[in-house]
Amino acid sequence: MRGLIVLSLVMLATPAFAVCPPEGQSRESLQALLVLKFTVPDTAERQALANGLLDCLGDPDPLVRDGIAYEALTQWMRANQLDVEGLRALRDRLYAMLAADDATGFARPFAALTLSEVARTDRIKQWMTPEERAAMVDAAGKYVESVRDYRGFDDAEGWRHGVAHGADWLMQLTLNPVLDRAQLDRTLAAVATQVVPEASHAYVFGEPGRLARPVLYAAKRGLHTEAEWQAWFTALVPKLGEASKAYNDAAWLARRHDLMAFLMSVYLEADQSDDAKLKQLKPAVVAALKTVP
Numbered sequence: 305m306r307g308l309i310v311l312s313l314v315m316l317a318t319p320a321f322a323v324c325p326p327e328g329q330s331r332e333s334l335q336a337l338l339v340l341k342f343t344v345p346d347t348a349e350r351q352a353l354a355n356g357l358l359d360c361l362g363d364p365d366p367l368v369r370d371g372i373a374y375e376a377l378t379q380w381m382r383a384n385q386l387d388v389e390g391l392r393a394l395r396d397r398l399y400a401m402l403a404a405d406d407a408t409g410f411a412r413p414f415a416a417l418t419l420s421e422v423a424r425t426d427r428i429k430q431w432m433t434p435e436e437r438a439a440m441v442d443a444a445g446k447y448v449e450s451v452r453d454y455r456g457f458d459d460a461e462g463w464r465h466g467v468a469h470g471a472d473w474l475m476q477l478t479l480n481p482v483l484d485r486a487q488l489d490r491t492l493a494a495v496a497t498q499v500v501p502e503a504s505h506a507y508v509f510g511e512p513g514r515l516a517r518p519v520l521y522a523a524k525r526g527l528h529t530e531a532e533w534q535a536w537f538t539a540l541v542p543k544l545g546e547a548s549k550a551y552n553d554a555a556w557l558a559r560r561h562d563l564m565a566f567l568m569s570v571y572l573e574a575d576q577s578d579d580a581k582l583k584q585l586k587p588a589v590v591a592a593l594k595t596v597p
Contacts, residue, residue, distance in 0.1 A: 311568075319332065320321075321405050323356075323359065324359045324360035324362070324363045324368065324373075325354025325360065325368075326353065326355075326357060326359065326360070327356065327556050328356075329353075329356065331368070334360075334372050335367075335370060335372070337353075337372065338372050338375075338376075341379075342375065342379050342380065343374040343543045343584075347385075347387075349383060350380060350386070350388075351386060351393075352385060353376075353391045354376070354377055354380060354394060354566075355393060355394070355397070356416075356508055357372070357373040357376055357377060357402065358373070358394065358397050358398065358415075360373035360376075360417055361373050361374060361401070361410070361411055361414035361418060361521060362401070362406065362410045362411030362414065363410070364408055364410065364461065366461065366462025366463065369410055369414060369462065370414070370462055370463060373414075374417065374418060377394070377418055377421065378418075379422050381421045381422065381424070382421070382424075382426050382593070383427075384425075386425075387455075391422060391425055391431065394418075394422060395419065395422045395440075397472055398415045398419050398422065399419075399443060401414065401415040402415050404444070405479045409453045409455060409464050409466075410461075410464060411464040412447075412466065413453075413463075413464050413465055413469045413470075414469070416444075416447050416469040416470045416472075416474060417465075417473070418474050419440075419443075419444070419471035419473050419474075420469070420472040420473040420475070420476045423440060423444075423473060423476040423477050423480070424476045424479075426480065427476060427477075427479055427480040429571045430462055430482065431471065434482075435512045437480070437482070437483075438487065440477065441477055441483065441487045441490050441491065442490065444470065444473045444474050444477055444491070444494065444579060445474070445490050445491060445493065445494035446494075446500055446527065447470050447473070448467070448470035448471065448473075448474060448494040448495070448497065449494050449497045451466040451467050451498065452468065452503060453469060454466070454501065454503060454505040454507075455530065456468075456508065456509030457509055463511060465511075467498050467501075467507075467512065467514070467515065468509065468511050468514040468515075469494070470494075470498075471511070471514040471515045471517060471518060472496060472499075472514065472517075474491045474495065474518040475514075475517040475518045475521060477491060478518040478520075478521040478522050478525075479521050481525075483525075485528075488522045488525060488528075491518050491522065492518070492519065492522055492536060495515050495518055496512075496536070496539070496540060497561060498515060499512070499515055499540055499543070499562065499566045500540060500543035500544065500562050500563050500566075501559075501562065504554075504555035504556075504558045504559055505558060505561070505562075506557075506558040506561045506562065507562050507565060508560070511562075512562060512565035512566040512568075512569050513565075513569045515566055516566060516569040516570045516573065519570060519585075520570065520573050520574070520582060523574075523581055523582055523584070523585050524579060524581050524582060525581075526581045528580065530584045530587065530588060531584055533584065533588035534587070534588040534591050534592075536542055536588070537570075537588045537589055537591065537592035538588075538591060538592045538595060540566075540567075540592060541592055541595045541596055543559065543563070543564070544556060544560055544563065544596070544597070545559060546557050547597065550597040551597070560596065560597070563596065564593075564596065565593055567589050567593055567596075569590050570585055571585075571586060571589045571590070571593075572584045574589065
């Protein structure tokens with residue numbers, strides 16, 4: 305229950321995040337950290353800096369946000385340089401960032417992307433309780449379902465990419481072998497909401513391929529039948545909207561573009577794979593494709 309309680313509290317919170325750079329740091333010292341390849345020998349200093357860098361995930365400067373804050377946090381987590389309590393602290397503050405206002409649209413997507421790395425640490429070596437993991441699956445699903453900012457890359461401002469970052473979070477969770485069938489279904493339900501977004505936005509930054517990944521890894525678990533996959537894929541087609549608008553409406557065309565890109569991404573991966581569990585997706589995708597106008 306601890307994970308559920310913590311999640312409920314942080315999702316209700318609206319903390320005032322500190323200004324980036326963190327206390328005791330400057331833009332110059334952060335750039336020096338990059339030059340040093342994020343080497344911080346002292347454990348306590350590294351954990352404190354990791355906590356401080358969370359505020360930089362919403363920084364408008366892409367070098368600070370993406371090239372320093374996210375890269376440093378990712379490197380430390382992948383090198384097992386943050387302990388379990390440190391990871392819990394990061395996770396809970398990242399949950400709070402998802403619940404907080406995000407006027408510029410950077411903080412929430414990068415919080416989700418960083419949470420994908422937190423999820424990866426638990427996949428590599430389990431440290432979350434079952435309740436904490438279940439809470440994260442639900443949090444990831446709710447985040448993906450909530451995305452309405454479909455901006456991707458901007459030449460001056462860099463990446464936002466909320467859908468893709470959320471898909472990465474779902475992917476890392478789906479890769480965890482301890483997730484059960486119900487939890488996999490939760491991730492698939494979240495994916496389905498963004499394959500054909502209600503906003504009728506035409507994806508141009510690789511989002512369909514990223515959304516395909518958690519689906520592919522769920523299929524590799526072998527917990528769904530071919531009939532169940534066919535039902536899941538064909539249920540995406542009605543999201544195109546009224547048949548009378550086919551090829552005669554810009555919003556309908558945008559939705560068709562997204563659906564076709566997603567279906568072809570899944571088909572290509574399944575077709576090229578030697579995994580029989582993935583290959584069983586091919587007839588399911590083909591069945592869906594045959595119903596697309």
